[in-house]
Amino acid sequence: MDQLSALLVGLAMGVLLQRVGASSPALIARNLRLENLSIIKFMATAIGVGTIMVYLASLWLPMHFEIRPAYVLGVLGGGLVFGVGFGVGGYCPGTCVVGLGEGRKDALLALVGGVFGALAFTLLFEALLAPVMKVLDLGKLTLADVLHLPALLVAFLLGALFFAAVAWLPTEPHHLSR
Amino acid sequence: MQGGSNTNAISEPLVTAHVVRTQGLPRWALLGALFGLVSATSIALWGPIGVSGTYPRFIGALLRQLAPGYAEANPYLVKMGGLAKPETFLVLGLLIGGFAASRFSARRAPRVELIHSSETSTAARYRDAFLGGFLIIFGARLAGGCTSGHIISGITQLSVSGFIFAAGVFASGILTARVLQKGGR
Numbered sequence: 617m618d619q620l621s622a623l624l625v626g627l628a629m630g631v632l633l634q635r636v637g638a639s640s641p642a643l644i645a646r647n648l649r650l651e652n653l654s655i656i657k658f659m660a661t662a663i664g665v666g667t668i669m670v671y672l673a674s675l676w677l678p679m680h681f682e683i684r685p686a687y688v689l690g691v692l693g694g695g696l697v698f699g700v701g702f703g704v705g706g707y708c709p710g711t712c713v714v715g716l717g718e719g720r721k722d723a724l725l726a727l728v729g730g731v732f733g734a735l736a737f738t739l740l741f742e743a744l745l746a747p748v749m750k751v752l753d754l755g756k757l758t759l760a761d762v763l764h765l766p767a768l769l770v771a772f773l774l775g776a777l778f779f780a781a782v783a784w785l786p787t788e789p790h791h792l793s794r
Numbered sequence: 795m796q797g798g799s800n801t802n803a804i805s806e807p808l809v810t811a812h813v814v815r816t817q818g819l820p821r822w823a824l825l826g827a828l829f830g831l832v833s834a835t836s837i838a839l840w841g842p843i844g845v846s847g848t849y850p851r852f853i854g855a856l857l858r859q860l861a862p863g864y865a866e867a868n869p870y871l872v873k874m875g876g877l878a879k880p881e882t883f884l885v886l887g888l889l890i891g892g893f894a895a896s897r898f899s900a901r902r903a904p905r906v907e908l909i910h911s912s913e914t915s916t917a918a919r920y921r922d923a924f925l926g927g928f929l930i931i932f933g934a935r936l937a938g939g940c941t942s943g944h945i946i947s948g949i950t951q952l953s954v955s956g957f958i959f960a961a962g963v964f965a966s967g968i969l970t971a972r973v974l975q976k977g978g979r
Contacts, residue, residue, distance in 0.1 A: 630891015705926015
């Protein structure tokens with residue numbers, strides 16, 4: 617049952633990512649060069665809507681929350697490595713799968729590169745990475761814990777902040793400044 | 795509201811989409827709100843979305859066939875488990891979704907598009923895509939999640955790790971994309 621709903625969730629995500637252009641590495645590169653902010657604004661909108669929805673829904677429904685641990689060195693270092701790959705390739709682990717579905721040839725190369733990246737990580741994990749990864753582990757911490765505020769309130773504040781930011785930021789900064 | 799969409803249409807057909815406003819709502823806002831709804835629904839149904847973990851699970855499934863002794867002894871492969879997880883089906887859904895959306899789209903995605911000014915041939919695009927793919931999965935596994943698991947699901951759940959990961963990604967991503975653009979001029 618979970619498998620079926622995950623398939624449907626993936627299907628919907630794939631359609632939305634394709635339609636917004638997130639599976640285009642050229643558009644990702646333009647977003648990272650800050651020439652066009654449509655994908656960044658798409659993500660911020662998704663997070664703003666999502667965070668308000670899940671914490672509202674949690675008042676009535678049991679939710680499958682799964683907070684990932686904030687081991688600062690590994691998470692930040694991994695993010696920095698990820699960012700370089702994102703900038704060079706223009707794909708993320710999900711959008712290259714969507715791109716492959718669209719028939720993009722370079723998406724297949726990104727996917728194969730990812731499989732090799734996973735292999736390298738697996739081989740290096742025990743000896744090299746596991747000891748360093750967990751340095752500065754803050755545990756499964758949320759912004760609500762840090763601020764000592766109710767999660768629903770923080771979700772509304774964060775959502776409002778993201779909505780304000782996407783409404784205020786131009787989608788094509790260069791067009792406006794011209 | 796800008797009339798600048800035509801200038802992009804020649805080289806990057808998909809890019810025009812974001813400039814077009816439909817019924818007052820920009821396309822990214824409408825699709826973003828729908829994406830937020832889907833990610834919230836996922837947390838209600840089975841759990842937060844996440845993609846990058848499927849890559850090492852695929853490696854695990856391969857090695858369990860090719861080198862069962864090694865696969866059973868590797869703590870990371872044991873920790874990640876097998877492919878019979880909802881996440882695997884999510885990735886399958888992404889593939890079908892991408893295929894279906896482009897099938898029913900008036901504009902077909904280009905087979906290959908160059909993305910930086912320093913990328914001057916198809917071979918260079920393939921090289922960059924492979925290298926980028928390697929680094930995003932290596933980085934994501936180091937961090938314990940990627941764009942979906944840490945940034946979308948993570949920040950949606952107000953997770954501190956999601957904010958830290960996003961800060962790292964955008965800091966080095968913006969720098970890398972700018973350097974690669976300058977490099978070709």
